[in-house]
Amino acid sequence: MRKVTTIAAALLLTLGGSLAVVPAVSAAEKCPIDKRKSKAVGQSVAKKVQKSFDAYTEGNLDEALAILLEANAKSDFDKAYVARMLGNFYAEKGQMKTAVKYLKTAVDANILGGVDHAGTQRLYADLLIQEKKFKESIPAYYNWMEFTCKEDAQVYRRIGIAHSEQKQWDEVLKVADKGLAITEKPDKGLYQMKLTAYFNKKNYKQAVKVLETMVPLFQDDKRLWVQLAQFYLMTEDFTKSLATYDLAYKNGFLETAGNIQRLTQLLAQNGSPYRAAQIYAKHMKSGLVKEDEKTLTILAGFYHNAKELKEAAATYGKAAAIDNDGKLYLRQGRILSLDGKSKPAITALKKALDAGVKSPGEVQFELALAYLNLKQYKSAYKYAKLAANDKKTGRAAKSYISYIKEKARVHNVTL
Numbered sequence: 001m002r003k004v005t006t007i008a009a010a011l012l013l014t015l016g017g018s019l020a021v022v023p024a025v026s027a028a029e030k031c032p033i034d035k036r037k038s039k040a041v042g043q044s045v046a047k048k049v050q051k052s053f054d055a056y057t058e059g060n061l062d063e064a065l066a067i068l069l070e071a072n073a074k075s076d077f078d079k080a081y082v083a084r085m086l087g088n089f090y091a092e093k094g095q096m097k098t099a100v101k102y103l104k105t106a107v108d109a110n111i112l113g114g115v116d117h118a119g120t121q122r123l124y125a126d127l128l129i130q131e132k133k134f135k136e137s138i139p140a141y142y143n144w145m146e147f148t149c150k151e152d153a154q155v156y157r158r159i160g161i162a163h164s165e166q167k168q169w170d171e172v173l174k175v176a177d178k179g180l181a182i183t184e185k186p187d188k189g190l191y192q193m194k195l196t197a198y199f200n201k202k203n204y205k206q207a208v209k210v211l212e213t214m215v216p217l218f219q220d221d222k223r224l225w226v227q228l229a230q231f232y233l234m235t236e237d238f239t240k241s242l243a244t245y246d247l248a249y250k251n252g253f254l255e256t257a258g259n260i261q262r263l264t265q266l267l268a269q270n271g272s273p274y275r276a277a278q279i280y281a282k283h284m285k286s287g288l289v290k291e292d293e294k295t296l297t298i299l300a301g302f303y304h305n306a307k308e309l310k311e312a313a314a315t316y317g318k319a320a321a322i323d324n325d326g327k328l329y330l331r332q333g334r335i336l337s338l339d340g341k342s343k344p345a346i347t348a349l350k351k352a353l354d355a356g357v358k359s360p361g362e363v364q365f366e367l368a369l370a371y372l373n374l375k376q377y378k379s380a381y382k383y384a385k386l387a388a389n390d391k392k393t394g395r396a397a398k399s400y401i402s403y404i405k406e407k408a409r410v411h412n413v414t415l
Contacts, residue, residue, distance in 0.1 A: 361390020
Protein backbone atom coordinates (compact mmCIF):
# COMPACT_ATOMS: atom_id res chain seq x y z
CA MET A 1 0.00 0.00 0.00
CA ARG A 2 3.00 2.31 -0.51
CA LYS A 3 1.23 4.20 -3.29
CA VAL A 4 -1.55 5.33 -0.95
CA THR A 5 1.00 6.78 1.46
CA THR A 6 2.49 8.71 -1.44
CA ILE A 7 -0.94 10.16 -2.25
CA ALA A 8 -1.32 11.36 1.33
CA ALA A 9 2.10 13.01 1.26
CA ALA A 10 1.26 14.83 -1.95
CA LEU A 11 -1.86 16.25 -0.37
CA LEU A 12 -0.02 17.93 2.48
CA LEU A 13 -0.39 21.70 2.45
CA THR A 14 2.66 23.37 0.98
CA LEU A 15 3.00 26.50 3.07
CA GLY A 16 6.76 26.82 2.62
CA GLY A 17 9.38 27.41 5.28
CA SER A 18 11.82 25.18 7.01
CA LEU A 19 11.37 21.44 6.96
CA ALA A 20 13.30 20.91 10.17
CA VAL A 21 11.96 18.01 12.22
CA VAL A 22 13.37 17.54 15.70
CA PRO A 23 12.90 14.41 17.84
CA ALA A 24 10.93 15.22 20.98
CA VAL A 25 12.26 12.28 22.98
CA SER A 26 15.68 10.84 23.59
CA ALA A 27 16.87 7.84 21.64
CA ALA A 28 16.60 5.70 24.77
CA GLU A 29 12.83 6.22 24.96
CA LYS A 30 10.49 4.38 22.69
CA CYS A 31 8.01 6.48 20.77
CA PRO A 32 4.35 5.48 20.22
CA ILE A 33 4.94 5.27 16.47
CA ASP A 34 7.67 2.70 17.08
CA LYS A 35 5.55 0.68 19.49
CA ARG A 36 2.69 0.37 17.05
CA LYS A 37 3.13 -2.74 14.92
CA SER A 38 1.70 -3.12 11.44
CA LYS A 39 -1.09 -5.59 10.79
CA ALA A 40 -2.64 -7.16 7.74
CA VAL A 41 -6.27 -6.66 6.83
CA GLY A 42 -8.66 -9.62 6.76
CA GLN A 43 -8.70 -11.83 3.69
CA SER A 44 -12.04 -10.68 2.25
CA VAL A 45 -11.24 -7.00 2.76
CA ALA A 46 -7.72 -7.54 1.39
CA LYS A 47 -9.18 -8.66 -1.93
CA LYS A 48 -11.28 -5.50 -2.22
CA VAL A 49 -8.32 -3.34 -1.20
CA GLN A 50 -6.08 -4.94 -3.84
CA LYS A 51 -8.72 -4.66 -6.54
CA SER A 52 -9.36 -1.02 -5.62
CA PHE A 53 -5.67 -0.26 -5.62
CA ASP A 54 -5.26 -1.86 -9.06
CA ALA A 55 -8.05 0.36 -10.43
CA TYR A 56 -6.39 3.39 -8.91
CA THR A 57 -3.00 2.61 -10.43
CA GLU A 58 -4.72 2.35 -13.82
CA GLY A 59 -6.11 5.86 -13.34
CA ASN A 60 -9.67 4.82 -12.52
CA LEU A 61 -10.21 6.72 -9.28
CA ASP A 62 -14.01 6.53 -9.34
CA GLU A 63 -13.87 2.77 -9.87
CA ALA A 64 -11.32 2.44 -7.07
CA LEU A 65 -13.68 4.29 -4.73
CA ALA A 66 -16.68 2.22 -5.76
CA ILE A 67 -14.84 -1.03 -5.11
CA LEU A 68 -13.57 0.11 -1.73
CA LEU A 69 -17.03 1.29 -0.64
CA GLU A 70 -18.25 -2.28 -1.18
CA ALA A 71 -15.67 -3.68 1.24
CA ASN A 72 -17.57 -5.23 4.14
CA ALA A 73 -15.02 -4.60 6.88
CA LYS A 74 -15.82 -6.33 10.18
CA SER A 75 -12.88 -5.75 12.51
CA ASP A 76 -11.97 -2.35 13.90
CA PHE A 77 -8.60 -2.55 12.18
CA ASP A 78 -10.12 -3.36 8.78
CA LYS A 79 -12.65 -0.50 9.15
CA ALA A 80 -9.87 1.97 10.01
CA TYR A 81 -7.69 0.76 7.13
CA VAL A 82 -10.51 1.11 4.59
CA ALA A 83 -11.47 4.53 6.01
CA ARG A 84 -7.87 5.68 5.64
CA MET A 85 -7.78 4.64 1.97
CA LEU A 86 -11.15 6.25 1.29
CA GLY A 87 -9.94 9.45 2.94
CA ASN A 88 -6.90 9.53 0.68
CA PHE A 89 -8.92 8.80 -2.46
CA TYR A 90 -11.59 11.41 -1.71
CA ALA A 91 -8.88 13.94 -0.99
CA GLU A 92 -7.31 13.29 -4.37
CA LYS A 93 -10.74 13.61 -5.95
CA GLY A 94 -11.10 17.03 -4.31
CA GLN A 95 -14.03 16.04 -2.08
CA MET A 96 -12.40 17.31 1.08
CA LYS A 97 -15.37 17.19 3.45
CA THR A 98 -15.90 13.52 2.70
CA ALA A 99 -12.15 12.92 2.95
CA VAL A 100 -12.08 14.55 6.40
CA LYS A 101 -14.97 12.36 7.57
CA TYR A 102 -13.21 9.12 6.64
CA LEU A 103 -9.81 10.24 7.90
CA LYS A 104 -11.34 11.16 11.26
CA THR A 105 -12.78 7.68 11.49
CA ALA A 106 -9.34 6.20 10.86
CA VAL A 107 -7.60 8.54 13.30
CA ASP A 108 -10.15 8.09 16.08
CA ALA A 109 -9.85 4.30 15.79
CA ASN A 110 -6.19 4.73 16.82
CA ILE A 111 -5.37 1.23 15.66
CA LEU A 112 -3.42 1.47 12.39
CA GLY A 113 0.28 0.64 12.17
CA GLY A 114 2.72 3.31 13.30
CA VAL A 115 3.64 4.83 9.92
CA ASP A 116 0.08 4.58 8.57
CA HIS A 117 -1.46 6.14 11.67
CA ALA A 118 1.07 9.00 11.67
CA GLY A 119 0.48 9.71 7.98
CA THR A 120 -3.28 9.67 8.49
CA GLN A 121 -3.02 12.03 11.46
CA ARG A 122 -0.94 14.48 9.47
CA LEU A 123 -3.20 14.45 6.40
CA TYR A 124 -6.29 14.77 8.59
CA ALA A 125 -4.86 17.85 10.34
CA ASP A 126 -3.81 19.42 7.03
CA LEU A 127 -7.26 18.94 5.51
CA LEU A 128 -8.88 20.45 8.60
CA ILE A 129 -6.80 23.58 8.01
CA GLN A 130 -7.74 23.56 4.34
CA GLU A 131 -11.41 23.26 5.25
CA LYS A 132 -11.05 26.18 7.71
CA LYS A 133 -11.72 23.97 10.72
CA PHE A 134 -9.00 25.81 12.59
CA LYS A 135 -10.02 24.96 16.14
CA GLU A 136 -10.13 21.22 15.41
CA SER A 137 -6.82 21.26 13.52
CA ILE A 138 -4.74 22.38 16.51
CA PRO A 139 -5.16 19.26 18.69
CA ALA A 140 -4.87 17.12 15.56
CA TYR A 141 -1.39 18.51 14.88
CA TYR A 142 -0.32 18.14 18.51
CA ASN A 143 -1.56 14.54 18.47
CA TRP A 144 0.67 13.90 15.45
CA MET A 145 3.69 15.38 17.24
CA GLU A 146 2.96 13.34 20.36
CA PHE A 147 2.55 10.12 18.38
CA THR A 148 5.69 10.61 16.28
CA CYS A 149 7.74 12.29 19.02
CA LYS A 150 8.80 14.91 16.50
CA GLU A 151 8.63 18.69 16.43
CA ASP A 152 8.14 20.07 12.94
CA ALA A 153 8.58 23.75 12.07
CA GLN A 154 5.95 23.54 9.33
CA VAL A 155 3.49 22.01 11.75
CA TYR A 156 4.11 24.81 14.23
CA ARG A 157 3.49 27.27 11.43
CA ARG A 158 0.17 25.64 10.58
CA ILE A 159 -0.83 25.64 14.22
CA GLY A 160 0.08 29.33 14.22
CA ILE A 161 -2.17 29.90 11.22
CA ALA A 162 -5.02 28.18 13.05
CA HIS A 163 -4.53 30.41 16.09
CA SER A 164 -4.23 33.49 13.84
CA GLU A 165 -7.55 32.74 12.20
CA GLN A 166 -9.08 32.69 15.68
CA LYS A 167 -7.23 35.91 16.64
CA GLN A 168 -5.43 34.12 19.47
CA TRP A 169 -2.34 36.30 19.19
CA ASP A 170 -0.58 35.22 22.38
CA GLU A 171 -0.80 31.60 21.23
CA VAL A 172 0.52 32.60 17.81
CA LEU A 173 3.61 34.11 19.44
CA LYS A 174 4.26 30.98 21.52
CA VAL A 175 3.93 28.68 18.53
CA ALA A 176 6.07 30.86 16.27
CA ASP A 177 8.86 30.90 18.86
CA LYS A 178 8.68 27.11 19.16
CA GLY A 179 9.02 26.78 15.40
CA LEU A 180 11.89 29.26 15.18
CA ALA A 181 13.73 27.44 17.96
CA ILE A 182 14.05 24.30 15.84
CA THR A 183 14.55 25.67 12.32
CA GLU A 184 17.92 25.12 10.70
CA LYS A 185 17.45 28.15 8.44
CA PRO A 186 15.58 31.38 9.21
CA ASP A 187 11.87 30.88 8.52
CA LYS A 188 10.34 34.05 7.08
CA GLY A 189 6.82 32.76 7.54
CA LEU A 190 7.24 32.23 11.27
CA TYR A 191 8.79 35.68 11.70
CA GLN A 192 5.96 37.20 9.68
CA MET A 193 3.52 35.39 11.93
CA LYS A 194 5.11 37.04 14.98
CA LEU A 195 5.00 40.41 13.29
CA THR A 196 1.29 40.03 12.50
CA ALA A 197 0.57 38.99 16.08
CA TYR A 198 2.37 41.97 17.60
CA PHE A 199 0.69 44.30 15.11
CA ASN A 200 -2.75 43.02 16.06
CA LYS A 201 -1.87 43.33 19.74
CA LYS A 202 -0.85 46.94 18.95
CA ASN A 203 2.55 46.18 20.44
CA TYR A 204 4.43 48.14 17.81
CA LYS A 205 7.74 48.27 19.67
CA GLN A 206 7.95 44.47 19.70
CA ALA A 207 6.93 44.45 16.04
CA VAL A 208 9.89 46.73 15.34
CA LYS A 209 12.21 44.24 17.08
CA VAL A 210 10.93 41.42 14.90
CA LEU A 211 11.49 43.48 11.75
CA GLU A 212 14.95 44.52 12.92
CA THR A 213 15.73 40.80 13.05
CA MET A 214 14.09 40.02 9.71
CA VAL A 215 15.61 42.76 7.55
CA PRO A 216 19.25 41.56 7.90
CA LEU A 217 18.13 37.94 7.40
CA PHE A 218 16.05 38.65 4.28
CA GLN A 219 17.77 41.70 2.83
CA ASP A 220 16.31 41.30 -0.65
CA ASP A 221 12.72 41.45 0.55
CA LYS A 222 11.71 45.00 -0.40
CA ARG A 223 8.49 44.79 1.57
CA LEU A 224 10.31 44.24 4.87
CA TRP A 225 12.35 47.43 4.50
CA VAL A 226 9.19 49.43 3.92
CA GLN A 227 7.41 47.75 6.83
CA LEU A 228 10.31 48.56 9.16
CA ALA A 229 10.31 52.19 8.08
CA GLN A 230 6.55 52.36 8.59
CA PHE A 231 6.74 50.81 12.06
CA TYR A 232 9.43 53.30 13.03
CA LEU A 233 6.94 55.98 12.04
CA MET A 234 4.25 54.35 14.16
CA THR A 235 6.58 54.38 17.17
CA GLU A 236 7.55 57.99 16.37
CA ASP A 237 11.19 57.12 15.79
CA PHE A 238 11.41 59.53 12.88
CA THR A 239 15.20 59.46 12.59
CA LYS A 240 15.30 55.69 12.10
CA SER A 241 12.27 55.81 9.83
CA LEU A 242 13.98 58.33 7.54
CA ALA A 243 17.24 56.37 7.57
CA THR A 244 15.40 53.15 6.66
CA TYR A 245 13.29 54.76 3.94
CA ASP A 246 16.38 56.45 2.53
CA LEU A 247 18.40 53.22 2.46
CA ALA A 248 15.47 51.38 0.91
CA TYR A 249 15.20 54.11 -1.73
CA LYS A 250 18.89 53.90 -2.58
CA ASN A 251 18.50 50.16 -3.02
CA GLY A 252 15.53 50.59 -5.34
CA PHE A 253 13.01 49.16 -2.89
CA LEU A 254 10.48 52.01 -2.89
CA GLU A 255 8.16 51.24 -5.75
CA THR A 256 4.94 53.09 -4.89
CA ALA A 257 3.97 56.74 -4.92
CA GLY A 258 2.95 56.49 -1.26
CA ASN A 259 6.41 55.35 -0.20
CA ILE A 260 8.07 58.10 -2.24
CA GLN A 261 5.80 60.65 -0.59
CA ARG A 262 6.59 59.38 2.93
CA LEU A 263 10.33 59.49 2.21
CA THR A 264 10.19 63.01 0.82
CA GLN A 265 8.00 64.30 3.65
CA LEU A 266 10.47 62.92 6.19
CA LEU A 267 13.37 64.49 4.29
CA ALA A 268 11.61 67.87 4.24
CA GLN A 269 10.77 67.65 7.93
CA ASN A 270 14.35 66.76 8.82
CA GLY A 271 16.17 69.57 7.08
CA SER A 272 16.46 68.28 3.51
CA PRO A 273 13.56 69.90 1.62
CA TYR A 274 15.59 70.41 -1.56
CA ARG A 275 16.51 66.73 -1.81
CA ALA A 276 12.85 65.96 -1.12
CA ALA A 277 11.90 68.18 -4.04
CA GLN A 278 14.46 66.56 -6.34
CA ILE A 279 13.25 63.04 -5.56
CA TYR A 280 9.57 63.97 -5.80
CA ALA A 281 10.05 65.81 -9.09
CA LYS A 282 12.05 62.90 -10.52
CA HIS A 283 9.31 60.39 -9.82
CA MET A 284 6.61 62.77 -10.97
CA LYS A 285 8.45 63.00 -14.27
CA SER A 286 8.77 59.20 -14.48
CA GLY A 287 5.03 58.83 -13.88
CA LEU A 288 5.29 56.90 -10.61
CA VAL A 289 3.89 59.93 -8.79
CA LYS A 290 0.81 61.15 -10.65
CA GLU A 291 0.99 64.82 -11.58
CA ASP A 292 -2.13 66.54 -10.29
CA GLU A 293 -3.08 69.54 -8.18
CA LYS A 294 -2.34 67.75 -4.90
CA THR A 295 1.09 66.40 -5.84
CA LEU A 296 2.15 69.65 -7.51
CA THR A 297 1.18 71.52 -4.34
CA ILE A 298 3.31 69.11 -2.28
CA LEU A 299 6.25 69.63 -4.65
CA ALA A 300 5.81 73.41 -4.51
CA GLY A 301 5.87 73.19 -0.71
CA PHE A 302 9.20 71.35 -0.83
CA TYR A 303 10.68 74.04 -3.09
CA HIS A 304 9.28 76.76 -0.85
CA ASN A 305 10.81 75.18 2.29
CA ALA A 306 14.11 74.88 0.44
CA LYS A 307 13.88 78.61 -0.43
CA GLU A 308 13.88 77.75 -4.12
CA LEU A 309 11.41 80.56 -4.71
CA LYS A 310 11.45 80.52 -8.50
CA GLU A 311 10.62 76.80 -8.66
CA ALA A 312 8.09 77.12 -5.84
CA ALA A 313 6.21 79.94 -7.57
CA ALA A 314 6.18 78.19 -10.93
CA THR A 315 4.95 74.93 -9.39
CA TYR A 316 2.20 76.63 -7.36
CA GLY A 317 1.09 78.35 -10.56
CA LYS A 318 0.98 75.04 -12.40
CA ALA A 319 -1.06 73.48 -9.61
CA ALA A 320 -3.44 76.46 -9.47
CA ALA A 321 -4.08 76.32 -13.22
CA ILE A 322 -5.42 72.76 -13.07
CA ASP A 323 -8.63 73.72 -11.30
CA ASN A 324 -8.35 77.52 -11.24
CA ASP A 325 -7.60 77.47 -7.50
CA GLY A 326 -7.51 80.98 -6.03
CA LYS A 327 -5.76 79.86 -2.85
CA LEU A 328 -2.86 78.44 -4.85
CA TYR A 329 -2.61 81.54 -7.02
CA LEU A 330 -2.39 83.54 -3.80
CA ARG A 331 0.54 81.38 -2.64
CA GLN A 332 2.21 81.88 -6.00
CA GLY A 333 1.73 85.64 -5.79
CA ARG A 334 3.15 85.84 -2.26
CA ILE A 335 6.26 83.88 -3.23
CA LEU A 336 6.82 86.02 -6.34
CA SER A 337 6.54 89.14 -4.17
CA LEU A 338 8.97 87.65 -1.67
CA ASP A 339 11.36 86.98 -4.56
CA GLY A 340 11.11 90.63 -5.66
CA LYS A 341 9.10 89.84 -8.78
CA SER A 342 6.25 92.26 -8.27
CA LYS A 343 4.83 92.33 -11.82
CA PRO A 344 4.41 88.54 -12.11
CA ALA A 345 3.10 88.60 -8.53
CA ILE A 346 0.36 91.05 -9.52
CA THR A 347 -0.66 88.79 -12.43
CA ALA A 348 -0.93 85.78 -10.09
CA LEU A 349 -2.79 87.75 -7.42
CA LYS A 350 -5.35 89.05 -9.89
CA LYS A 351 -5.93 85.45 -11.01
CA ALA A 352 -6.54 84.61 -7.35
CA LEU A 353 -9.16 87.35 -7.09
CA ASP A 354 -10.84 86.22 -10.31
CA ALA A 355 -10.86 82.58 -9.16
CA GLY A 356 -12.23 83.52 -5.76
CA VAL A 357 -10.78 83.05 -2.29
CA LYS A 358 -12.31 82.78 1.17
CA SER A 359 -10.82 86.07 2.32
CA PRO A 360 -10.41 88.51 -0.63
CA GLY A 361 -8.71 91.00 1.68
CA GLU A 362 -5.65 88.77 1.82
CA VAL A 363 -5.21 89.03 -1.94
CA GLN A 364 -6.02 92.76 -1.99
CA PHE A 365 -3.46 93.44 0.72
CA GLU A 366 -0.78 91.52 -1.22
CA LEU A 367 -1.69 93.51 -4.33
CA ALA A 368 -1.34 96.77 -2.38
CA LEU A 369 2.16 95.74 -1.28
CA ALA A 370 3.16 94.65 -4.80
CA TYR A 371 1.98 97.95 -6.34
CA LEU A 372 3.68 99.86 -3.53
CA ASN A 373 6.92 98.08 -4.35
CA LEU A 374 6.52 99.22 -7.97
CA LYS A 375 5.79 102.77 -6.74
CA GLN A 376 2.36 102.60 -8.34
CA TYR A 377 0.77 104.42 -5.43
CA LYS A 378 -2.69 104.91 -6.91
CA SER A 379 -3.21 101.18 -7.42
CA ALA A 380 -1.57 100.45 -4.05
CA TYR A 381 -3.99 102.85 -2.37
CA LYS A 382 -6.98 101.30 -4.16
CA TYR A 383 -6.22 97.77 -2.99
CA ALA A 384 -5.21 98.85 0.50
CA LYS A 385 -8.62 100.52 0.95
CA LEU A 386 -10.35 97.35 -0.27
CA ALA A 387 -8.27 95.22 2.09
CA ALA A 388 -9.19 97.53 4.97
CA ASN A 389 -12.79 96.33 4.66
CA ASP A 390 -11.82 92.71 5.34
CA LYS A 391 -11.76 91.66 9.00
CA LYS A 392 -8.73 89.48 8.43
CA THR A 393 -6.56 92.23 6.89
CA GLY A 394 -8.30 95.40 8.05
CA ARG A 395 -5.81 96.46 10.73
CA ALA A 396 -2.70 95.83 8.61
CA ALA A 397 -4.23 97.52 5.55
CA LYS A 398 -5.22 100.62 7.51
CA SER A 399 -1.69 100.98 8.87
CA TYR A 400 -0.40 101.08 5.27
CA ILE A 401 -2.95 103.55 3.93
CA SER A 402 -1.35 106.55 5.67
CA TYR A 403 2.09 105.37 4.51
CA ILE A 404 0.88 105.12 0.90
CA LYS A 405 -0.69 108.57 1.11
CA GLU A 406 2.60 110.03 2.32
CA LYS A 407 4.56 108.35 -0.45
CA ALA A 408 2.08 109.60 -3.04
CA ARG A 409 2.33 113.17 -1.67
CA VAL A 410 6.15 113.06 -1.83
CA HIS A 411 6.05 111.85 -5.42
CA ASN A 412 3.22 114.22 -6.44
CA VAL A 413 0.79 111.41 -7.23
CA THR A 414 -2.91 112.13 -6.97
CA LEU A 415 -4.78 109.25 -5.32
